Amino acid sequence: xxxxxxxxxxxxxxxxxxxxxxxxxxxxxxxxxxxxxxxxxxxxxxxxxxxxxxxxxxxxxxxxxxxxxxxxxxxxxxxxxxxxxxxxxxxxxxxxxxxxxxxxxxxxxxxxxxxxxxxxxxxxxxxxxxxxxxxxxxxxxxxxxxxxxxxxxxxxxxxxxxxxxxxxxxxxxxxxxxxxxxxxxxxxxxxxxxxxxxxxxxxxxxxxxxxxxxxxxxxxxxxxxxxxxxxxxxxxxxxxxxxxxxxxxxxxxxxx
Numbered sequence: 001x002x003x004x005x006x007x008x009x010x011x012x013x014x015x016x017x018x019x020x021x022x023x024x025x026x027x028x029x030x031x032x033x034x035x036x037x038x039x040x041x042x043x044x045x046x047x048x049x050x051x052x053x054x055x056x057x058x059x060x061x062x063x064x065x066x067x068x069x070x071x072x073x074x075x076x077x078x079x080x081x082x083x084x085x086x087x088x089x090x091x092x093x094x095x096x097x098x099x100x101x102x103x104x105x106x107x108x109x110x111x112x113x114x115x116x117x118x119x120x121x122x123x124x125x126x127x128x129x130x131x132x133x134x135x136x137x138x139x140x141x142x143x144x145x146x147x148x149x150x151x152x153x154x155x156x157x158x159x160x161x162x163x164x165x166x167x168x169x170x171x172x173x174x175x176x177x178x179x180x181x182x183x184x185x186x187x188x189x190x191x192x193x194x195x196x197x198x199x200x201x202x203x204x205x206x207x208x209x210x211x212x213x214x215x216x217x218x219x220x221x222x223x224x225x226x227x228x229x230x231x232x233x234x235x236x237x238x239x240x241x242x243x244x245x246x247x248x249x250x251x252x253x254x255x256x
Contacts (some may be wrong), residue, residue, distance in 0.1 A: 021185070028056035044181040056119050065119045069106075069126045073099045076134035083221075084141035088242035088251075094137045097234035100131040102126060105227040114219055125223065128199075132224050136180040140235040143176035148243055148250070156250055165244040175234045188221050197221070 017039055056064045077095035079194040084090040106126055115121040148155065151172065158168035191197055199220050203213035243251055 004128050020083040053119075053123055056123065060119065062117065062119075062122075065122050065126075068101065069130070070099075073102060074125060076130050076137075080134055080137040080141060083138040084145060086237060087141050087145050090109040090141055090239070093235055093238045093242075094134070094141070096132055097137050097231045098133045098239060100234055101231040102129050104230055105129050105223050108226075109145045109219070111222065124194040125220070126218060128224060129227045132184065132228050135230040136184075136228045137235045140176050140232050141239055144172060144236065144239055144243075147175065148149050152250060158249065159248060164246040165241070165250075168248075169240045169243075173240060175235050180235075181229060184228050186224060188225055191217070191221060196211065 016055075017035065021032050024035065052068065056068060061186045073095060076098050077091050080094035080098075081087075084094075088091075105128065106122060109115050109125070110117055115125065130251035150171070157170075159165070166187055187195075187197075197217055197220070200213045200217035203216065204210055246249060
């Protein structure tokens with residue numbers, strides 16, 4: 001009975017989705033289909049992952065946890081590569097960046113014994129790391145691609161004056177990394193003043209001690225800040241080279 005009530009409460013929130021659809025129709029945003037697809041996919045995916053996580057909890061096997069997190073990394077890389085469009089080697093770059101960010105962050109948390117090596121901690125924390133790293137990878141890849149296309153004459157002028165590809169693209173890389181990191185930095189700055197993050201809210205609603213919820217939320221915030229920084233910097237470092245030839249010439253495919 002309690003499970004049915006939970007499902008019923010979730011379905012009632014579709015009224016808020018209906019508001020979004022109505023506003024999209026009113027403003028002629030043409031987002032109704034995207035909203036519908038997002039709602040259906042989120043429901044199916046969350047239901048499926050719920051069963052998968054429940055199964056892994058029963059196994060109590062770290063190998064199964066690693067396999068699940070590895071699958072998340074690959075799907076995140078595929079999503080970033082699709083978003084980045086024609087960026088060369090986008091999937092490989094995103095996979096390396098997100099994978100390294102996840103391994104480094106979770107590895108450090110385990111090494112310092114901040115969290116126990118159990119599926120109950122590693123799966124949700126790993127999902128947060130991978131999801132936020134994916135967003136950073138997508139933002140960095142698309143910003144580098146778009147800025148290189150827009151500023152092609154400026155980059156080629158720098159190359160003609162003897163600059164290396166790294167020197168010519170440095171201003172673009174700087175702006176791309178700032179674009180990827182500033183949203184999370186601003187969110188970290190305003191936590192507890194403007195909004196209460198999801199992990200903390202979820203624990204408090206579930207009945208946890210607010211101080212324990214704060215402790216875990218601090219861990220999550222600092223974990224995400226580190227992992228997103230790692231992912232963005234790796235994406236910037238690995239991706240810009242693919243836009244240039246070995247002779248430091250901007251490839252012809254990059255155009256505005």
